Amino acid sequence: xxxxxxxxxxxxxxxxxxxxxxxxxxxxxxxxxxxxxxxxxxxxxxxxxxxxxxxxxxxxxxxxxxxxxxxxxxxxxxxxxxxxxxxxxxxxxxxxxxxxxxxxxxxxxxxxxxxxxxxxxxxxxxxxxxxxxxxxxxxxxxxxxxxxxxxxxxxxxxxxxxxxxxxxxxxxxxxxxxxxxxxxxxxxxxxxxxxxxxxxxxxxxxxxxxxxxxxxxxxxxxxxxxxxxxxxxxxxxxxxxxxxxxxxxxxxxxxxxxxxxxxxxxxxxxxxxxxxxxxxxxxxxxxxxxxxxxxxxxxxxxxxxxxxxxxxxxxxxxxxxxxxxxxxxxxxxxxxxxxxxxxxxxxxxxxxxxxxxxxxxxxxxxxxxxxxxxxxxxxxxxxxxxxxxxxxxxxxxxxxxxxxxxxxxxxxxxxxxxxxxxxx
Numbered sequence: 001x002x003x004x005x006x007x008x009x010x011x012x013x014x015x016x017x018x019x020x021x022x023x024x025x026x027x028x029x030x031x032x033x034x035x036x037x038x039x040x041x042x043x044x045x046x047x048x049x050x051x052x053x054x055x056x057x058x059x060x061x062x063x064x065x066x067x068x069x070x071x072x073x074x075x076x077x078x079x080x081x082x083x084x085x086x087x088x089x090x091x092x093x094x095x096x097x098x099x100x101x102x103x104x105x106x107x108x109x110x111x112x113x114x115x116x117x118x119x120x121x122x123x124x125x126x127x128x129x130x131x132x133x134x135x136x137x138x139x140x141x142x143x144x145x146x147x148x149x150x151x152x153x154x155x156x157x158x159x160x161x162x163x164x165x166x167x168x169x170x171x172x173x174x175x176x177x178x179x180x181x182x183x184x185x186x187x188x189x190x191x192x193x194x195x196x197x198x199x200x201x202x203x204x205x206x207x208x209x210x211x212x213x214x215x216x217x218x219x220x221x222x223x224x225x226x227x228x229x230x231x232x233x234x235x236x237x238x239x240x241x242x243x244x245x246x247x248x249x250x251x252x253x254x255x256x257x258x259x260x261x262x263x264x265x266x267x268x269x270x271x272x273x274x275x276x277x278x279x280x281x282x283x284x285x286x287x288x289x290x291x292x293x294x295x296x297x298x299x300x301x302x303x304x305x306x307x308x309x310x311x312x313x314x315x316x317x318x319x320x321x322x323x324x325x326x327x328x329x330x331x332x333x334x335x336x337x338x339x340x341x342x343x344x345x346x347x348x349x350x351x352x353x354x355x356x357x358x359x360x361x362x363x364x365x366x367x368x369x370x371x372x373x374x375x376x377x378x379x380x381x382x383x384x385x386x387x388x389x390x391x392x393x394x395x396x397x398x399x400x401x402x403x404x405x406x407x408x409x410x411x412x413x414x415x416x417x418x419x420x421x422x423x424x
Contacts, residue, residue, distance in 0.1 A: 001142045002072045002154050003091070005134060007064040007121075011052055014068045014118045015045060018105045027107045030115065031085055033092070034101040043103065051101045058126030067097070069117040071142070074152030081106065084115050087145055092117065094141045096129050170208035172230045172238045181228050181242055184209050185251040192320075193263035193272075194327040200256065202305040202318040203327050205231065212241075213253070224253045263326075272326045273333045276302055276319060280330075280337060290346050304330075306342065314343040 008014065021027035029043050036047040056065055071091065073079050079087070088104045102119035121129040146153050167187055170180045184207045194200045201211050214225045226244040228251070229237045244252040266272075283296040297304060301323045307316035317330040317339045330337035 001074065001077075001146050001151055003138050003142050004070045004072075005138060006068045006070075008066045008068065009064050011049070011056070011066045011118075011120065014066055015048060015103070018103070018116055018118060019045060021105070021107060027105045027116075030081060030088070030104040030106045032101075032103045033089075034099070035103055048103065052120055055101065055120055055122045055124060055126075058124070059122045059128065062122060062128050065120050065122055067117075067119050067121050069119070070114060071117070072114040073112070074154075075112045077151045079113065079149075079151075083149060087149070088115060088117060090145060091138075091141055092119070094144075095134070095138060096131075097121075099123065100129065167207055169206070170230045172208070172232070177230050177239050178242050178247070181209055181230060182247045182251075185211075185228055185244075186248060189251050189256065189259055192325045192327060193259075193266055195260060195264050195267065197256070197260075199318055199327040199329070200260075203320055204228075205235065205305060206303060206320065208232070210235075210237065226251070226253050226256060267326060267328070270324075272321070272324050273328070275323065276321045277333045277337070280304075280319070280333070284336075284341075284345065287345060293345075307339075314339050314346070317342050 018027060022029065032043065032048075035043070035051045038044055038047065059065070069091075071087065084106060085104070089098075092098055092100070092102060097119055100119050100121075100123065102117055105116045105118075107114050107116055121131060123129055142154065145151070167184055170177060170184065185204065188203055188207070189200070192203055194203060197211070197213060204211055208231055210229050210231050212227045212229070214223075214227055216223050227241045228244065228247070229241045230239050232238050249255060279300045279302060280297065283293050286296070287293050294304065301321065303320040303322070305318045305320065306314050307318075308314050317337070318327060319330060319333070319337075320327050330339065330342070335341075
């Protein structure tokens with residue numbers, strides 16, 4: 001079991017994040033503590049804010065007044081709602097938040113169920129809840145809960161985290177494409193290294209996924225986002241595109257840019273090309289036909305993705321070394337592995353066994369087209385400022401500039417509250 005505590009100043013942002021998940025049927029309110037509810041026992045944003053207000057008004061000096069906690073059992077653990085309630089109550093009591101107002105949400109937007117807790121760290125007397133050694137105490141509490149409920153320990157999961165999860169190509173006919181794309185994109189962006197968006201796209205294509213950049217501006221501010229889609233065996237998109245922010249900020253534009261920067265540095269410092277150069281060089285020298293060549297590489301945990309124009313000429317070759325988990329263009333290894341070499345090598349091949357081809361396309365949408373996509377593909381601009389250090393999907397609590405998506409949510413929720421008050 002892993003618990004992650006995020007501190008912030010936007011209570012509205014934390015509540016709206018979870019309420020939007022509820023609206024999308026990806027979460028539900030499990031229970032609440034010291035929160036005023038509707039007569040039917042349901043939660044309303046208006047009454048929730050009213051419940052937190054006296055505590056916040058009692059202390060105007062503390063900057064980060066909001067705690068957003070995510071508690072994540074091991075994927076193999078089977079936890080019922082009643083056990084989640086007990087875990088949340090025990091955790092909050094032992095951490096010192098037992099008398100605080102808080103709301104517990106059960107999320108199902110990842111491959112496993114987990115809970116989010118929204119609370120504040122100002123007590124009813126206006127004093128800040130003691131958070132000294134909070135992370136250490138949190139870890140001790142989760143260890144106690146693991147033992148009490150006989151759950152998998154976090155250490156065991158951590159040791160296994162170095163092993164790459166088994167991934168399958170997206171089966172768009174089986175449905176639940178979002179869940180499949182989520183699992184693939186999170187795993188690949190976390191475990192592989194690539195130096196460009198095109199290289200990341202080539203890696204995704206092995207598993208039937210592609211990614212596009214969406215660029216534009218909102219209120220004069222530049223905006224960049226990512227959109228994921230499933231593709232069929234021919235590389236054609238199928239189904240509806242999915243904005244990265246719907247999946248997790250860990251696969252968003254900012255996270256990808258940070259991963260690219262890290263990969264460039266890593267691949268400069270490490271000798272990642274030596275082994276694949278020997279393997280590919282040997283396969284070229286022993287070349288008989290394209291299929292045998294590709295099979296030889298696959299036996300050595302290497303895939304190659306070719307980009308061809310409409311005339312069938314190879315103009316790009318991207319190698320995926322699953323041993324080092326690095327993705328790179330052939331030219332990075334040397335001129336003898338450039339696209340022209342493979343174009344000449346396969347010219348006389350008559351076998352109908354082409355490798356997976358990514359059709360050339362302009363994957364950056366600009367100008368007016370981007371404006372049309374803003375509403376459906378907007379990601380928070382603050383995603384660009386930091387990379388998620390975990391695959392756990394948490395809301396953005398720390399404010400690093402204007403959060404346009406949150407502002408839109410806030411306006412919409414306020415309008416709905418006014419309508420409810422008027423009886424509309």
